[in-house]
Amino acid sequence: MLKEERHQLILDLLKNNGRVVATDLSRKFEISEDTIRRDLRELADAGQLVRVHGGGLPHSPASASFSERLQQAPEAKKSIARAALQLIHDGQVILIDGGTTNLLVTQQLPESLRATIITNSPMIAVEACRLTHVDVIQIGGRVYKESLVTSGAVAVQALQEMHVDLGLLGVCSLHPDLGITVPDLEEAQVKRAMLQAADQVAALASAEKLGTAATHTVAPISALMYLITDGSVSDEVLDSYRASGVTVFSK
Amino acid sequence: MLKEERHQLILDLLKNNGRVVATDLSRKFEISEDTIRRDLRELADAGQLVRVHGGGLPHSPASASFSERLQQAPEAKKSIARAALQLIHDGQVILIDGGTTNLLVTQQLPESLRATIITNSPMIAVEACRLTHVDVIQIGGRVYKESLVTSGAVAVQALQEMHVDLGLLGVCSLHPDLGITVPDLEEAQVKRAMLQAADQVAALASAEKLGTAATHTVAPISALMYLITDGSVSDEVLDSYRASGVTVFSK
DNA sequence: AAGAATATTGCATAAAAACGCATAATCGTG
DNA sequence: CACGATTATGCGTTTTTATGCAATATTCTT
Secondary structure (H helix, E strand, O other): HHHHHHHHHHHHHHHHHHHHHHHHHHHHHHOOHHHHHHHHHHHHHOOOOOOEEOOEEEEOOHHHHHHHHHHHHHHHHHHHHHHHOOOOOOEEEEEOOOHHHHHHHHHHOOOOOOOOEEEEHHHHHHOOOOOOOEEEEEEOEEEOOOOEEEEEEHHHHHOOOOOOEEEEEEOOEEEEEOOOOOOOHHHHHHHHHHHEEEEEEEEEHHHHHEEOOOOEEEEHHHOOOOEEEEEOOHHHHHHHHHHOEEEEEEE | OOHHHHHHHHHHHHHHHEEEEHHHHHHHHOOHHHHHHHHHHHHOOOOEEEEEEEEOOOOHHHHHHHHHHHOOOOOHHHHHHHHHOOOOOOOOEEEEEOOOHHHHHHHOOOOOOEEEEEEHHHHHHHHHHHOOOEEEEEOOOOEEEEOOOOEEEHHHHHOOOEEEEEEEEEEEEEOOOOEEEEOHHHHHHHHHHHHHHEEEEEEEEEHHHEOOOEEEEEEEOHOOOOOEEEOOHHHHHHHHHHHHOOEEEEE
16 A cells, blocks of 8 residues: 555545544554554644544634634733733723734733723624623624634725724734734735724734744834733843834733 | 544533533543543633633633523524525625524534625624635624624615625514514614615524514515524414515424 | 532553654666 | 665654542532
């Protein structure tokens, strides 16, 4: 039996049964478990399945990438979320961008908060509805499946017509010289509109996003008032952002 | 059973029942309570649920109460949802109103569906993002906490600018003479705009909503093309709707 | 405040995975 | 064909992971 054949058969079994178990495959193909494990690792590397202890599973259908990202570095993100809470006060109108960190912030907002929350993320909107004394406003538009936010002309226009006290920007890449950048043009436009709509803007970025850049530029670093990141970032790195006049929270 | 499978099943149970209990899970999976507790802790760390003494709960009470409502009278609503699926075909642009029944419909949409879904419910938008080949468009506006739908002038205007093949209207009250009525003025305006935007409109209503009325009138019954309800309704009652030219599905 | 139910912690064990290495199969090339 | 190079596979060892058990701590109930 050829390796590629075996790989295909493994994928077929996975599709039919919703799971494959390494030891079963080993017996079925009369081949050592090592080889099966290698197969599973290769298929996982190729994105054909999700490797788990004991075997493999298909990608979970429900917005997989998003829930995956939700599980990444949860501790760092939680500490960022806690720091962000300090910027939020009663009476404010707050614009909350999509993204996993901002979702965590929303989840941690105290039940007692009295404010208006405007968001382009349906998920954050649903979460914010938990807060009795908070008005929730959803920005419409086409929904991006990967990031679960609305974008497009409708969203940009809606943002252009509003003015808010505080904006919490979810960022993909932040670079001292190249500024705020994202991989998608429409997202860049939406974020730019957010920057313009908000009096104060805070960017929430975990350590691995600092010093990186993507294709589309949103704005220079100086457009930010606050940068909130986790404690694992060195002071020298942070200084390069402080140089643009940004107040950095890091703990 | 693989650990990840178990985790997924726990999350499914949580979604369906609005809660999970450690001892129940232990018995159900025939596994020690220690392991279940570890599972619950891991899921809580990953932000997938909130750990509480005795078991786990979903994050937002909103989604919890919604899931509970989803469970109430599940059979009647599920059969309505199944019937509604028959109206939906590839290539359509579908407008989906908020409401538990419509959420059930969305959850049951097949992964293979190719269509555009427009909705005023952030929760339905999130659920629809599961579908790989579906474009999701969120209608913006102020979010009503009780029903988790957007409304207001923005929503109405957005609806006025579009034309869709099929509209699935969630209704509160349906009366042969008084027509479609809802308890809130803004919701009435939104639903009216939906009726105008859609080529064909189907109202999804469980038995207890028929023959009742609320304050604000949306439109007469004749504005509907289809009425989908459950089998517990007598033919005489249905005839009073058929008299307005509505095609009734009831099973 | 006491007792029951539930959680946490540390530890033991078995299963699974990873690693390094040896061997066999396959391939490309002159 | 022969040869070296690459690739695939299997074996033994070490490391990691999942799970259950016992002891202890915490929380809930009454």
